[in-house]
Structures are given as structure tokens and as C-alpha cells.
Amino acid sequence: xxTPVAALVVDRLSVTLGGRAVLDGLSLTASPGRLxxxxxxxxAGKTTLIRCCTGLLRADTGAVTVLGRPAGSAEVAxxxxxxxxxxxxxxGIRADExxxxxxxxxxxxxxxxxxxxxxxxxxxxxxxxxxxxxGQQQAVNLAGALIGRPELVFLDEPTAGMDPHAxxxxxxxxxxxxAAGVAIVLTTHAMDEAQTLADQVYIVDxxxxxxxxxxxxxxxxxxxLEDVFLAHTHGAVR
Amino acid sequence: MSAPAPAAxxxxxxxxxxPPTRRVLRHARTEAMxxxxxxxxxxxxxxxxxxxxVLGRIVGGSFGDLSVLAPSVLxxxxxxxxxxxxxxxxxFERRYGVLERLACTPLGRAGLLTGKALATAAxxxxxxxxxxxxxxxxxxxxxxxxxxxVLSVLTVLLAGIAFSGLAxxxxxxxxxxxxxxLANVIYVVLLAGGALVLPLDRYPAMVQSVVGLLPTAALGExxxxxxxxxxxxxxxxxxxxxSGLGLLAAWKGFRWTS
Numbered sequence: 001x002x003t004p005v006a007a008l009v010v011d012r013l014s015v016t017l018g019g020r021a022v023l024d025g026l027s028l029t030a031s032p033g034r035l036x037x038x039x040x041x042x043x044a045g046k047t048t049l050i051r052c053c054t055g056l057l058r059a060d061t062g063a064v065t066v067l068g069r070p071a072g073s074a075e076v077a078x079x080x081x082x083x084x085x086x087x088x089x090x091x092g093i094r095a096d097e098x099x100x101x102x103x104x105x106x107x108x109x110x111x112x113x114x115x116x117x118x119x120x121x122x123x124x125x126x127x128x129x130x131x132x133x134x135g136q137q138q139a140v141n142l143a144g145a146l147i148g149r150p151e152l153v154f155l156d157e158p159t160a161g162m163d164p165h166a167x168x169x170x171x172x173x174x175x176x177x178x179a180a181g182v183a184i185v186l187t188t189h190a191m192d193e194a195q196t197l198a199d200q201v202y203i204v205d206x207x208x209x210x211x212x213x214x215x216x217x218x219x220x221x222x223x224x225l226e227d228v229f230l231a232h233t234h235g236a237v238r
Numbered sequence: 239m240s241a242p243a244p245a246a247x248x249x250x251x252x253x254x255x256x257p258p259t260r261r262v263l264r265h266a267r268t269e270a271m272x273x274x275x276x277x278x279x280x281x282x283x284x285x286x287x288x289x290x291x292v293l294g295r296i297v298g299g300s301f302g303d304l305s306v307l308a309p310s311v312l313x314x315x316x317x318x319x320x321x322x323x324x325x326x327x328x329x330f331e332r333r334y335g336v337l338e339r340l341a342c343t344p345l346g347r348a349g350l351l352t353g354k355a356l357a358t359a360a361x362x363x364x365x366x367x368x369x370x371x372x373x374x375x376x377x378x379x380x381x382x383x384x385x386x387x388v389l390s391v392l393t394v395l396l397a398g399i400a401f402s403g404l405a406x407x408x409x410x411x412x413x414x415x416x417x418x419x420l421a422n423v424i425y426v427v428l429l430a431g432g433a434l435v436l437p438l439d440r441y442p443a444m445v446q447s448v449v450g451l452l453p454t455a456a457l458g459e460x461x462x463x464x465x466x467x468x469x470x471x472x473x474x475x476x477x478x479x480x481s482g483l484g485l486l487a488a489w490k491g492f493r494w495t496s
Contacts, residue, residue, distance in 0.1 A: 054342040056494055078344040079253040086335035086496070092272050104264040105344045107254030110247065118247045144339070149252040180249035 005068070007032050007152045007183035008053060013062035014207075015048055022048045024207035025062070030200075032151065035174060035184040037194040039225075040204035041233050046187040047085055049204075050154045053185070054082055067152060078106060081150035083141045085157050085187075091130035095121055095140045098129065099147055106148035119143040120169055134161030142170065152183040159193060171197060191226045201225070205233040255344035265345055265353030270360050273323065282318040282425075283361060287311045287369050290435065295376055308373035308380070309461035310435045313397075315365040317434055317454060320358055320398040322425040325405035328354070329417035332409060337494045347494070358402060362394070386464035389474060393464070396477035397457040403484020410492030434458040453480040 008030040015023040023045045030036040040046050051057040052064050055072015064071035067079050089098050096116060103109035116125050119139050124132055132140065138161055145153050158174075159167045174197055178184055188194055194201055195215055202212045210232040211218065218228045255261070273279050294307040301307065331337050341347050370378075382390065409417045429435055432454030441449055449455055453476065460473030 051338075051495065056338060056341060074346060077342065077346060078255040079251075080342065082339060082342045084335045084338050086333075086338070088335040088339040090272055090331065090336055091334060092275055093268070097268075101264060101268045102343065105256055105261050107256055108252040114247055146249070148254075148343070149250070151251040151253055176247075177249050180251070182249065182251055 005032075006030065006065075007067055008036075008185060009063075009065040010049070010053070011063045011065070013049070013052060013064060014060050015045075015052060015057060016060055017048070022207050023052070023059070023062075026204065026208050027062075028202045028209060028212070030152070030183050030185045032183045033178055033181045034199040035178050035186060035197050036200045036202070037198035038185065038187045038202050038204055039189070039191070039194055039229055040187070041189075041235055044204045044233065045207040046204060047156060048207075050082070050084075050156055050185075050187065053154060054080065078148060079151045081145035081148060081153040083138075083145035083153070083155045083158055085160075087129070087137060088141050088144065089129045089137070091128070093129050094126050095129065095132070095136075096125040098140065099143055102144050102147045108149055109147050110149060112147070115143050115147060118173070120166065135163055135166050138162055139166060139170075142173070146177070150182065153177070153185070155184065155186045157187055157189065159188070159190065167193075191224070191229060195219075195225045203229055203232050258349065261345050262349050262353045262356065265340075265350060266356035266360065269327075269354055269357035273327065273357065273361055276327075279323050279327070282322055283315065283365050284368060286318065287315045287365070288372060290314065291369065291373055291376065304373060304376060304378040305380075305466055306437060306462055308370070308378040309465040310437075310458055311373070312366055312369055313434050313454070313458040313461045314429060315369055316362055316394055316397055316457060317401060317428070318425065319362050319365060320401035321405045322421045323361070324354070324358055324402045325409045325421035326418050328406060329409035329412070329414040329421075332494070333414035333496045335496070341494050355402065358398065362398060366394075380465040381467040382465055383467055383469065385469050386467060389469055389471075390461060390464045393457060393460040393473055393477060396474065396481045397453060400453045400477055400480035400484040403481065403486075403488040407484070407487035407491035410488065410494075414496075428452065428454045432458075437462060451476070453477055456480070 006029045010026060010028045013023050013026045014021065026049060038046050038049065048057060052059055053066060053071050067076045069076045096112065099112045099116065103112050116122055119142060121139055121143060124136050129137065138158060142158055145155065159170050162170060174184060198215055201215060201218055202209050211228065215225065219225055291307065291311050294302040340350050408421065412420065432452045433441065433449050434454040434457065438446055438450055438455055438459055456473040456476035463470050
């Protein structure tokens with residue numbers, strides 16, 4: 001059986017911002033049909049990693065290959081979906097207006113109405129973005145990341161601010177996405193989320209991977225994922 | 239009762255970009271729609287310029303002379319949309335992560351900037367049309383020549399590039415709230431002191447040579463001269479230099495993330 005070609009290869013990536021090493025030789029891979037979770041405390045470099053993968057930041061050293069091309073290549077822009085950690089939308093735009101606008105940038109987008117229903121957006125589809133709750137904004141952002149039918153999606157803390165119902169519905173959607181062959185790279189602070197969803201986990205601290213493996217590998221010997229996380233990372237408050 | 243089944247969605251990847259023209263036009267249309275919907279932007283774009291026009295007619299005297307007032311107010315409209323509105327809206331787009339998200343779509347950075355430029359141009363065109371029509375309804379009869387018209391169009395175009403470039407440099411470096419405050423302060427300072435609304439020869443002689451170097455002076459003086467049949471080239475040359483400086487500042491200073 002052949003090994004699937006990696007959708008994302010991050011090779012010894014280092015980035016210095018404002019004189020501080022934010023990424024320090026970080027390496028990881030993500031594959032189609034698998035969910036790769038990147039766990040790390042605040043300031044570990046997760047968002048910087050995603051910005052390098054989408055070509056918004058340039059690495060000082062190392063390389064990022066996205067779907068066989070250098071990160072930021074125009075050729076891969078349509079093949080990648082991004083759900084940024086911050087809001088990611090104009091404050092005055094309505095949810096359905098944003099999704100119709102984003103759909104217009106792609107050749108074969110999802111039907112907006114179907115996506116709106118599937119992501120549970122229907123009841124607030126006509127509400128301006130600034131009036132949505134944090135969880136509702138996350139739902140719209142997730143739909144925005146999926147609208148172009150991507151091969152690879154970056155989800156930066158996708159369920160932050162969601163209530164348990166919305167969170168479980170999002171998990172189910174991510175399961176379907178993985179089953180459809182999409183490569184998913186997800187950053188999260190939620191250990192239960194990583195434990196439930198991830199095929200591969202990378203724990204990142206101070207810009208480098210401190211430990212990696214499947215959930216089963218990392219939690220061998222009756223340890224929880226949180227135990228592993230605490231043992232391999234440093235908190236901001238000590 | 240069980241929860242309704244989720245809508246069926248085929249999530250199999252099927253990526254592809256829409257044609258470049260469609261992407262850019264879609265973006266321009268969205269930005270123009272959001273600008274038109276924003277009350278503060280409308281005040282800047284139409285209410286203040288039209289208010290000045292009407293006030294000038296009420297006050298009368300040299301301030302109410304439409305041959306000076308009308309082109310001055312048109313210049314103000316270009317200044318408000320191409321500088322203040324672009325700076326404020328882009329500052330908040332950067333802060334809200336809109337730029338970060340869109341730069342990673344097929345629209346890309348070049349498409350985003352092109353779309354933004356088209357949206358700004360559409361708004362400015364609409365402003366000039368409305369304000370020009372109101373001014374003519376109030377009795378303005380510009381004595382513009384064919385050459386003057388061409389020079390006016392080029393002057394507005396170059397001013398738009400210069401102002402937008404400076405606005406992007408400002409909004410790409412500073413926090414959104416600071417950009418908001420500073421853009422409004424600069425708007426008022428150059429409205430009053432930049433020979434935009436008041437002709438350069440009404441300033442004290444000792445500051446005229448300095449004020450005359452400002453891009454707002456080039457725009458105001460140019461439009462006023464072209465509207466009465468003149469065809470000076472210095473406003474165009476000044477704005478050519480300022481548009482180069484504006485683009486350079488934007489190129490060097492703009493950041494896509496906050």
C-alpha cells in the first residue's frame with residue numbers, strides 16, 4: 001500500500017519576530033484524510049505557524065511545502081481553507097453576505113444555503129457579524145474556510161467560544177471532512193477535542209515540537225493527554 | 239422529538255479559482271456596499287461636503303462663490319474617501335483579520351488591493367456625481383475646457399493613488415483605534431490648512447510656499463484652476479511625485495496582520 005503524499009510538510013521552520021524566536025526549528029507533516037492537532041500553550045507559536053503555512057509570514061530558515069508547492073503560492077490558494085483565530089470578517093457584513101462573497105472567489109464552491117444549514121447558521125444568517133456571539137462567529141468562520149471545497153484546511157482554535165451543542169456539531173462536521181479526504185490542521189487548547197478528533201498530535205512549546213504521536217501513543221500507561229501536555233510545555237504563569 | 243438531521247453536504251474536495259476579473263469585481267462590489275452602508279463613512283463622503291456647499295451659499299460673500307467653492311468641495315470629497323475612509327476601513331480590516339483571511343483566498347493580495355482601489359474609485363465617482371449635480375443645481379457653471387477636463391480626471395486619479403497609498407501606510411502600521419483618531423485629525427488639519435477648501439492665495443504669504451507643496455493643495459488648486467478654464471501642469475506634477483511617495487510608503491509600511 002502506498003503512503004499518501006503529505007498535504008503539508010513543515011521542515012525545521014524558524015521565525016524571529018521583534019527579536020524573539022517565535023518558531024525554533026519546528027517540523028511537522030499533515031496528510032489527506034487525517035486530522036493533525038497542534039497543541040501548545042499561549043505564545044507557543046501556533047498562529048505564527050499557520051501564518052507561515054498560508055504565506056503571510058516568511059520563515060528565517062526552514063521550508064513549508066503546501067500541497068507540493070511552496071507556502072503562499074498562488075497555485076495553492078484555492079486549494080486551502082483558512083479559519084483564522086481572530087474574527088476574520090467585516091463588522092457590518094451579514095453572515096450570508098460574507099459566505100456569498102467568499103463563494104464568488106471560487107470555481108466550484110459549496111451551495112451557500114446548504115452550507116449555512118449544515119453549519120447551523122440559518123437563524124443568524126441575516127445578522128451583522130458584529131452582533132453575533134463568539135460561537136456564532138466561529139460557525140461563520142468555519143463555513144468560510146470550507147466554502148471553496150478545499151483539500152487542506154487550517155483551523156485556528158475552531159471551537160473556542162462555542163456551546164457544547166455547537167462544539168459537538170462541529171466535531172461531527174470535521175469527522176465528515178476527514179472522511180471525505182480533506183487534510184485538517186487544527187490548533188486547540190482543548191485536550192478533549194484533540195483526544196476525540198486527532199489522528200496525529202504535535203505538542204508545541206516555545207516554537208518547537210516537544211513531543212508527537214498518535215493519541216494512543218501519547219497516552220500509553222494511563223496518562224491523559226493533559227498530563228502529557230503539562231509535562232512537555234511551560235505555562236505563561238509560573 | 240429528535241433533532242432535525244443536518245443538511246447533506248458533499249465535502250469531497252473540488253478546489254478551483256473563479257476568473258480573476260470576477261474575483262476582483264466581487265470584492266470591489268462588497269467593499270463599496272459596506273462603505274455605502276456605514277453611517278460614519280457617509281457623513282465623510284457626502285454630508286460634510288454637501289453641508290459645506292449649502293453653507294457657502296447661505297453665508298455668501300467670497301466663501302459662497304461657486305466657481306471656487308464647488309471645485310473645492312469636490313476636492314474635499316476625494317480627500318475624505320481616498321484618504322480618511324481608506325485608512326479607517328483598512329485599519330479595522332487588519333485588526334479584524336479580514337486582510338489575513340482574504341490574502342489566503344484566490345483573491346490574493348493583489349486582487350484585494352485592486353478591488354479596494356476599484357471600490358474607492360466607484361465611491362469617489364458617485365460622490366463627484368452627486369456633489370457636482372447639487373452644485374450645478376445651486377447655480378455652478380464650470381468653464382472647463384476639454385484639456386482642463388482631462389487634467390481634472392488625471393489630477394483626481396493621481397490624488398486618489400497618493401492619498402490611498404498614504405492611508406495604507408498609516409493603517410498598515412498603527413493600531414486601528416490610533417489610525418481612526420489620526421486619520422480624522424489629519425483630515426481636519428489638511429481640510430483647514432492644506433489649501434484644499436481655501437485657495438492657496440488666502441493663506442499668509444509666509445506659509446504659502448510650504449502649504450503649496452502638500453498633495454491636498456495640488457488637488458484643490460488644480461480643480462479650482464481647471465474649473466475656470468485654466469490648465470496649469472504643476473498640480474499634476476506635484477501629485478505624480480506624491481503618488482510615487484504614497485505607493486512607496488504603502489509598499490514599505492503595510493502589514494497584513496495585526
